Amino acid sequence: MIKTYGAAMFAAVLIALPSAVGAAGTPAHRPSMGMGTVTIPVTAGSYRITLMIGPREAMYTQAQARRSHPTTGEIMLRGAIMGGMGMGMDLSNRHLEVHVLDRRTMRPARNPMISITYQPLSPVMMRPVQVPVAVMVGLSMDMSDIHYGNNVSMSGGTYRVSVHVNQAYATYTVRL
Numbered sequence: 677m678i679k680t681y682g683a684a685m686f687a688a689v690l691i692a693l694p695s696a697v698g699a700a701g702t703p704a705h706r707p708s709m710g711m712g713t714v715t716i717p718v719t720a721g722s723y724r725i726t727l728m729i730g731p732r733e734a735m736y737t738q739a740q741a742r743r744s745h746p747t748t749g750e751i752m753l754r755g756a757i758m759g760g761m762g763m764g765m766d767l768s769n770r771h772l773e774v775h776v777l778d779r780r781t782m783r784p785a786r787n788p789m790i791s792i793t794y795q796p797l798s799p800v801m802m803r804p805v806q807v808p809v810a811v812m813v814g815l816s817m818d819m820s821d822i823h824y825g826n827n828v829s830m831s832g833g834t835y836r837v838s839v840h841v842n843q844a845y846a847t848y849t850v851r852l
């Protein structure tokens with residue numbers, strides 16, 4: 677769960693006209709505050725895929741959460757925490773996640789195959805970076821909050837985020 681700022685979310689819905697199913701070029705969206713949250717919903721195939729980028733989140737395995745009773749952050753159901761044991765230094769500063777709903781039911785899609793990349797476009801164009809996809813729910817949230825992503829390292833700039841959900845594909849252009 678990324679806490680959203682009402683105004684930023686509203687702006688994203690109004691301003692972002694993201695493309696779906698392989699279409700190119702989307703207007704960039706700039707969050708209203710430096711480390712505010714970007715929320716961009718897209719319809720792609722039979723899914724509603726909502727990209728959210730916000731500040732870095734504390735992530736816990738279920739065992740860690742049982743031991744330490746954290747009050748904020750996210751529980752990881754599957755996948756790896758960035759910078760976890762043996763993964764080296766964690767330089768992540770943001771949390772990138774996608775929520776995937778079945779368009780027909782508007783309920784979370786069941787066991788979707790997800791891959792996510794983000795590519796810096798400016799100030800310097802670089803190769804896409806694969807996000808190690810963890811399956812998460814926000815602490816004290818129920819399974820309707822299930823989502824996919826991880827903490828990532830994204831400095832200020834413009835990015836193309838590409839998300840594959842099974843056969844469906846969505847791209848987002850985001851300015852951070």
Ligand SMILES: [Cu+2]
Binds near residue numbers: 771824
């Ligand atoms: Cu998350």
